[in-house]
Amino acid sequence: MSAGKPLPHDAAPLHVTGEARYIDDLPTPRGTLHLAFGLSPAAHAEILSLDLAAVREAPGVVAVFGPDAFDPMPDCSPSVHDEPLLAQGVVHYLGQPMFLVVAESHLAARKAARLGRMELRERPAILTVDEALAAESRFEDGPVVWQKGDAAAAIAGAAQQIEGSIELGGQEHFYLEGQVALALPQEGGDMVVQSSTQHPTEIQHKVAHALHLPMSAVRVEVRRMGGGFGGKESQGNALAIACALAARATGRPCKMRYDRDDDMTITGKRHDLRIDYRAGFDAEGRLAGVEFRHLMRCGWSQDLSLPVADRAMLHADNAYHLPAVRIESHRLRTNTQSATAFRGFGGPQGMVGVERVMDHVAHQLGRDPLEVRRVNFYAARVDRPGGCLPPSPATGRAFFAGNPPPEDFRTLITPEDIFRQKMGGEDAEALRVLDAEEVDLTSRGAETFQHGEAPPAPEGVQTTPYHMPVEDFIGHELVGALAESADYARRRAEIAAWNAGNPILKRGIALTPVKFGISFTLTWLNQAGALVHLYQDGSVHLNHGGTEMGQGLFQKVAQVAAGVFGLEAEAEAVKITATDTGKVPNTSATAASSGSDLNGMAARIACETLRDRLAAMLAERHQAQAAEVRFAGGRVTVAGAEYSFAEVVGLAYQARISLSSTGYYRTPKIVWDRKKGEGRPFFYFAYGAAVSEVVIDTLTGENRLLRVDVLHDTGRSLNPALDIGQIEGGFVQGAGWLTTEELVWDGKGRLRTHAPSTYKIPACSDRPPVFNVALWGRDNPEDTVGRSKAVGEPPFMLGISVLMALSDAVAACGDGSVYPGLDGPATAERVLAAVGRQRG
């Protein structure tokens, strides 16, 4: 069970037999009630009256809560308290919850929820980014601008220029298990909540606040999710709060599950946006300066939009050194679902911007886009003298529970900081429902402007647009290796020849790299805890703060823990049970790809503490040094004696040694000032690259993915099987975002694509016939758990290669004079239109 082995998921046997339980599968106590929201039929309107009499009289209804039922109205926001559980006075999007029905069955609740009668006076709805810009409807006072050098001058002074814009659609998470929560009232007013959430502490915090209880009176448990992808970082708050309130009011367990349609209508999605860009470059395509303007459609409430938009800016460079750059980011408020976290957290959006620039530059110069990408890469990593890896810091990496954090751990936050931000529009201000003391510290939506100073970049080292030195860049070797293994150059030439002889079908190929920053940009979230118990029979029980949503986190952490005790070979030596706020407190969301980095490290530290105690005990017994005690192969040896692990634990128990320990880890080195856009927000970067080949039908716009080759950097993989699964899954999801997954709102703000029949996620048949995935497999130069790298999000952006390959195929329809300018998702309609533009 050691790190590095390709073991299947810990729960694999449960999954294939149907025994794995998700929240909707848990046996509910007799008398459990079921909840449903009544939804707004308008995108923006004043509520003149709300008549719930028919709802109350409907069969099976036990209670109905309208906007006047709570004072103050509970808030569901992970940031600035602008999400009342139920609309008050004004509705802000079509689908916003207006009242809450509690009934004897799920069906009864849903049926009754349709019976609300309301009189609404419609207001003009702001649906698009252009409308929002015109109305100055935004979060924060104005756009956020980060710059390095004088981009405008650099562009003007360059030999050639391009200018353009790209629209990128949003993305529905479509976690196969929809949002669900179950609240179980306890004695003395306490509450236990089962929630399908990536962020149990957030649920605990929000429920405690809604019930006016201390957090210690609320316990949240999550065994697993049927997919999360960021959609369960904040979007489960409303269900958990509603269940807890109804459970308190009725004294009965309460459960809420959104039906698929409701889920898609109510919950937030990936941010869609438009990126306007300008760039100046030389004859080889080397950029002198570039400007981006991000127009992010954030929806009706702030949610996590600020850090998402930040991360889009943080990835505006991707793998390229931009000598002079200006990034302007508008966070626009619209009368639509509140856009939220989605795998990559804005990173993919920012990255497509610069990949688009590379593609556009190459087209203008008539060069191979890969060559243009390469001349713009960051300088290669320079290995330091005395070893191939830069030295890792000797101190400051980890500290144990009980020891105070070092002084450089500066986090200054006050409620005023949080409320200093202003949102545009009267509605927004009026929305604030809660007191200023209530601060949501563990949410990525929490805000602070003070994080300390980043040290200056070492001499001669290139920096990102946010002034972080890039010292570990492996793009040159990695892309070189992939171009060779995928036979890029030969295939590109072949495709050109093939295209010349085929007027109807056109093929295209593209290689795009990924450089993705790993860490939460809100520095203090980069911490984790674990709790490990050894039982007298030698079995190990572990809890950590991360949640399992299919990424295999539990298995990876169990492998790390087993390795510490030398229990590699024992199947299921380490038992990890449901994530529970009563076991590990103040957890960060399982997000930002950081699950195994943070929790694996915390678990390792807890296990090492216990192992050291066992070793000290044995050393004393055998008059040996603790360092001589070996834990390997399920055996423990010291001074010629050999014990089973269970025997050692038994001895330790009898010697009255504590067999329980916490472990605590915080990521070193990171400092970030988001206001200035300066610092080192990331501990390290994860790299990867993909080559995609596509074919399009120029008569219909239909297209197919023919072949994909991926080379991805997971550091020294903790579990290659799980990592390859993440890479393939991420790629497919990224490709889906940019090809078939189209969200359509009508002129009234109604989401028309609210079911899988109209919203097309990739199916088994969309997988390319050839799909090669290889791991780069070199150690992470930073001191991460087992020298591995995070793998949850980075592969998503490998899917960008598909959009660029489609662009290449479309370009093959013309004479090189018109840039394809393909927007995402590149649906068949869009491809067809782009082909039309090529052919004039």
Add this chain to the structure above:
Amino acid sequence: MTQTLQLKINGSDLRLDLDDPRATLLDVLRERLGLTGTKKGCDRGQCGACTVLIDGRRVNACLALALSHDGAQITTIEGLARGEDLHPVQAAFIADDGFQCGFCTPGQIMSAVALIAEAEAGLDPERIREGMSGNLCRCAAYAGITEAVLDATRALALEEERAA
């Protein structure tokens, strides 16, 4: 009006009284019988998470009215294993990493069992992918799923050979 329904589920005969003639087979399985291995992904016949076998054929249980299957033999994921041993399709899904979050897995497996029995796809990966495309997997474990169906097809063929 209560109606009575006879079903043979995973080998056991069951008599059920149904108040609501519109109850779906999926709700009967999950809510009346506690067979929660069959999942509800969309409840409208578009994701395949609820796939079960009715008289050996794969069906989306969320679209099947329980009453219209009076007398039918139903197999769900809970009834697939052979005593202590996993069914070859179940074993192949573990061996080939045919899932991540696992939510679609019971549906994928039931669908795969039927696909192999239909003997239409054989060992052609393209046809297997086509044949499995009614079962969505948002984690996109499609590579493992395809491999698992291939491996299970081989394993089942071998079993048949041995039995003959």
